[in-house]
Amino acid sequence: MATTDTRLTPALGKLFLLIYAVFAAFPIYWTINTALKPLELINTFPPTFVPTDPSLEAFTWVLTNSRATGSIIDSLIIASGTTVLSVLLGALAGYGFSRYGDDVGGEDVAFWLLSTRMFPPIAVVLPIFFIFGWFNLQDTHIGLILLYLTFNLPLTTWLMRDFFNKIPYSFEEAAYVDGYSPLRAFRKVVFPLVRPGLIATTMLSWVFAWNEFIFALIVTGNDVNPYPTIIPTLILSNQILWNQIMAMAVIVTIPPTLILIAFRKHIIEGMTLGVAEV
Amino acid sequence: MSTTRWDISLPVVGDRLADRELAPYLLVGPTIVTVFLVTIGPMLWSLWLSFNRWKPGSLAYQEPTFTGVDNFAWLFTNDRFIHSVVNFAYYGGVGVFIQVALGTLLALALYNYVENQTLRVGLLTLFVVPMMYAPLVAGRMWQLLFLPGGGVVNGFLGILGLPQPSWLGSRWLGLTSIMVADTWRASLSDSLYEAAQVDGASRWMMFRRITLPQLRNLIIVAAILRFMDAYKFFDKLFVMTNGGPGSTTELPTYFTYLVGFQNFNIGRAAALTWVLGLGSIITMMLFWRYMRTVEEV
Numbered sequence: 321m322a323t324t325d326t327r328l329t330p331a332l333g334k335l336f337l338l339i340y341a342v343f344a345a346f347p348i349y350w351t352i353n354t355a356l357k358p359l360e361l362i363n364t365f366p367p368t369f370v371p372t373d374p375s376l377e378a379f380t381w382v383l384t385n386s387r388a389t390g391s392i393i394d395s396l397i398i399a400s401g402t403t404v405l406s407v408l409l410g411a412l413a414g415y416g417f418s419r420y421g422d423d424v425g426g427e428d429v430a431f432w433l434l435s436t437r438m439f440p441p442i443a444v445v446l447p448i449f450f451i452f453g454w455f456n457l458q459d460t461h462i463g464l465i466l467l468y469l470t471f472n473l474p475l476t477t478w479l480m481r482d483f484f485n486k487i488p489y490s491f492e493e494a495a496y497v498d499g500y501s502p503l504r505a506f507r508k509v510v511f512p513l514v515r516p517g518l519i520a521t522t523m524l525s526w527v528f529a530w531n532e533f534i535f536a537l538i539v540t541g542n543d544v545n546p547y548p549t550i551i552p553t554l555i556l557s558n559q560i561l562w563n564q565i566m567a568m569a570v571i572v573t574i575p576p577t578l579i580l581i582a583f584r585k586h587i588i589e590g591m592t593l594g595v596a597e598v
Numbered sequence: 599m600s601t602t603r604w605d606i607s608l609p610v611v612g613d614r615l616a617d618r619e620l621a622p623y624l625l626v627g628p629t630i631v632t633v634f635l636v637t638i639g640p641m642l643w644s645l646w647l648s649f650n651r652w653k654p655g656s657l658a659y660q661e662p663t664f665t666g667v668d669n670f671a672w673l674f675t676n677d678r679f680i681h682s683v684v685n686f687a688y689y690g691g692v693g694v695f696i697q698v699a700l701g702t703l704l705a706l707a708l709y710n711y712v713e714n715q716t717l718r719v720g721l722l723t724l725f726v727v728p729m730m731y732a733p734l735v736a737g738r739m740w741q742l743l744f745l746p747g748g749g750v751v752n753g754f755l756g757i758l759g760l761p762q763p764s765w766l767g768s769r770w771l772g773l774t775s776i777m778v779a780d781t782w783r784a785s786l787s788d789s790l791y792e793a794a795q796v797d798g799a800s801r802w803m804m805f806r807r808i809t810l811p812q813l814r815n816l817i818i819v820a821a822i823l824r825f826m827d828a829y830k831f832f833d834k835l836f837v838m839t840n841g842g843p844g845s846t847t848e849l850p851t852y853f854t855y856l857v858g859f860q861n862f863n864i865g866r867a868a869a870l871t872w873v874l875g876l877g878s879i880i881t882m883m884l885f886w887r888y889m890r891t892v893e894e895v
Contacts, residue, residue: 333711337721340704344725347739347782350750354742363748366757409629416625423622433629436637438878440830440851443871446858447640447647470637477629502621531732533833538859548734552837562742569735576730584723 351573355379355566362562378567388568391550395572397461398546399529402468406476407522409469414480415506419489430481433474444470445538452539459543467535472525479524483517484510523583527576547572641875648869654862662865669869679870682848685773689849690828693777698821700781702813728783737834740779741766744838769846772839776847779834784827822885829878850874 354362356374382388417430448467449458457463487510495505533548541549551568554561648669650662673679704725712718728736743751744765752762765775832851835841841848841856848856851874858867 330711333707336703337707337711340700341721341724343782344728347736347743348727350743351739362742363745365748365753367748367750367753409632412625413629416622420622420625429626429630433633435879436633438826438829438882439641439875440832440854440871440878442832442851442854442858442867443644443875444637444640446854446864446867446871447644448636449859450864451640451643466636469632473629473633473636527730531730531734533732533734533836534855537836548732551734551738565738566742569731569739573731573735577727580726580730581723584719584726 351566351569354562355570357563359559359561359563378563379571381564382567382571387545387553388547388550391545391547392572394461394540394544395530395546395548398464398468398544399526401461401465402472402529403522403526405465406469406472406525407480407518410473410476410521410525411480411518413477414482415484415510417477417481418484419492430478434478437471437474441471441534445535449538457539459540461544463539464536464544464546467539468529468532471532472528475528476521476525479521480514480517483514483521486517487513520583523579527579530572530576644868645872647865648872650865652864654864656862659865665865669866670873672866673870673873678845678848679850679853681845682850682853685769685847686828686849688770689773689777689831690825693780693828694821694824696777697781697784697824698817701820702817731783733783733833734837736779736783737776737837740775740782740834741838744775766839767843769843772843772847776834776838779838780831783834784824818885818888822882825881825885826878829874829881 353369353371355378356376357368357371358373358375358377361368361371421427421430445467452458452463452467457466491509491513492502492505495509496502500508531548532546536546536548540546547568551565554565554568647662649664649666651659651665651668652662653659708718708721712721731739743749746752746762746764746767749765751765755762763771766772830851831849832855835847835849835852836855839847841852845853850870854867854870854874857863857870
């Protein structure tokens with residue numbers, strides 16, 4: 321029994337991986353494939369697996385249409401703005417929780433911060449929608465930047481707290497003995513060590529903000545149009561412009577994918593770490 | 599994650615005493631204030647709203663009017679809400695189970711049966727790329743794949759001479775199709791990958807006897823994560839079926855969205871969000887307690 325297991329399971333395991341790899345890769349291939357086809361070759365039977373005459377028309381449309389490019393710029397502004405704010409605040413708070421945790425409520429407050437993420441986003445955006453109305457924040461960049469702090473700030477705080485916890489306090493103590501001020505000790509000793517974690521946190525919060533949809537759907541849509549709000553406008557009453565939707569999909573998925581490849585280890589860790597240690 | 603570090607206070611050296619006393623508040627304060635302004639404060643207001651009838655634009659309830667627990671009574675007797683909860687039980691239960699099981703098997707297979715380091719990293723990256731898709735974009739992609747006429751899934755089935763169902767056109771099949779899309783986007787959890795690296799067992803017997811018990815806590819954590827995601831699930835449903843046909847594939851968050859932003863029944867929607875939020879927290883606490891008991895045994 322055991323011997324058959326040793327011979328059989330590796331083969332089964334590899335077959336399973338192969339099947340899953342096809343399952344994972346095919347939709348990615350199909351995104352690109354559809355973006356390269358003219359509309360009449362989409363939704364044909366049999367399916368057009370390899371476009372005979374690939375065309376960059378849909379990509380040209382995305383890159384020259386002012387609504388499409390404008391939406392990508394809006395998304396860039398919002399994702400970057402919210403990332404700067406949430407990493408700045410989250411890094412300070414993470415350091416605070418890591419080094420002075422007990423003075424500021426300890427684990428409880430940190431956990432309580434994170435638990436705000438357990439509510440579905442709609443719970444936050446429902447009251448915010450009206451509050452934004454009073455302050456003229458609906459349909460503005462700054463409004464969405466602030467709104468995205470609701471999910472990104474607890475995340476950055478929690479992640480940064482964890483990264484700071486990995487740096488032994490004795491390093492700072494040694495710096496104090498050498499006569500460093502707390503600020504200088506932070507800059508010279510702690511910061512260089514925490515930098516990889518800081519970069520990963522930055523990238524992760526950027527990706528989350530970049531890909532967000534429901535908040536954007538509810539509080540923007542006229543003056544400010546993040547890219548997720550533009551995609552539905554490509555569904556016309558009589559046809560769906562699949563090639564343009566998929567060209568848009570390719571273009572907006574490239575930045576997160578490049579980030580993933582560049583920071584793979586940290587990103588995959590961060591994706592689960594944030595909540596895995598609740 | 600030791601807390602011992604926190605027991606050591608900063609050295610008190612002359613003029614730095616002030617720094618030490620103020621520093622914690624200066625560091626943590628801005629974040630607490632921000633979270634209060636953008637999350638806690640609005641949600642407390644929404645808790646108050648949940649005891650009010652408020653329908654902006656209507657004649658009778660132009661302003662919030664206190665109605666006690668009417669909104670809660672309404673939602674617990676609302677068939678459409680209960681229908682959406684049943685959908686969630688299926689979606690969350692079956693979906694999370696499949697996704698966590700797949701994630702575990704993938705991690706174990708990846709570690710145990712792929713010796714080549716480059717290939718392993720390549721496969722791992724491939725499995726995580728779907729996570730970089732915006733959920734909205736992933737939903738559109740799968741909608742295209744699942745199109746009843748001309749979609750590539752039915753294209754394959756047609757070539758093989760098999761029946762071609764309308765994947766998004768009915769309740770259970772629709773929910774299952776959305777589940778497939780969601781599984782595609784996020785099934786490989788890294789905590790499991792890490793665990794497989796440490797505890798890698800090369801045979802099924804060893805897996806069942808040794809690895810699985812060791813992995814149990816990590817699997818539970820992964821399940822909690824996936825369950826939290828399922829709770830918040832919205833985007834893919836929004837694009838793939840829009841809750842349809844009719845309202846058959848609606849999940850609770852989507853129903854809340856309709857009540858709040860289509861009917862502008864704000865009090866009722868607020869009551870819904872609080873029931874969902876508390877439901878989520880209670881579920882987490884039950885998971886958590888279960889996990890503690892497992893550890894103690």
